[in-house]
Amino acid sequence: MDEEDKTDEETKEEVKEEITEDKPTTPTGLSVIEEARKERVELQKQLDRKEALLNREEALEADRQLGGRAEAGGVKDKPKEISDVEYMEEVMSGKHNAKE
Numbered sequence: 001m002d003e004e005d006k007t008d009e010e011t012k013e014e015v016k017e018e019i020t021e022d023k024p025t026t027p028t029g030l031s032v033i034e035e036a037r038k039e040r041v042e043l044q045k046q047l048d049r050k051e052a053l054l055n056r057e058e059a060l061e062a063d064r065q066l067g068g069r070a071e072a073g074g075v076k077d078k079p080k081e082i083s084d085v086e087y088m089e090e091v092m093s094g095k096h097n098a099k100e
Helices: 002-018 032-066 084-093
Strands: none
């Protein structure tokens, strides 16, 4: 029985040596968890950059809309005030015809 006990012990030792805890790896050589963490950090950087760009774009759009280029809200030129005599002369000359 001693031989069988040794064989069992040797077999156990061989099995222990063969079993190694290999972490699943990706093509970059990192473990799957390390790769996921790295991707999460990169994604967060990209999201932060996109947020900053959107904030800039919103500010530029607000400046464009409020920049004075819009026609609405503008002050129209006041018509020139004329005297009664000048108005009568314009009417008599036909400048204020109803057909216009």
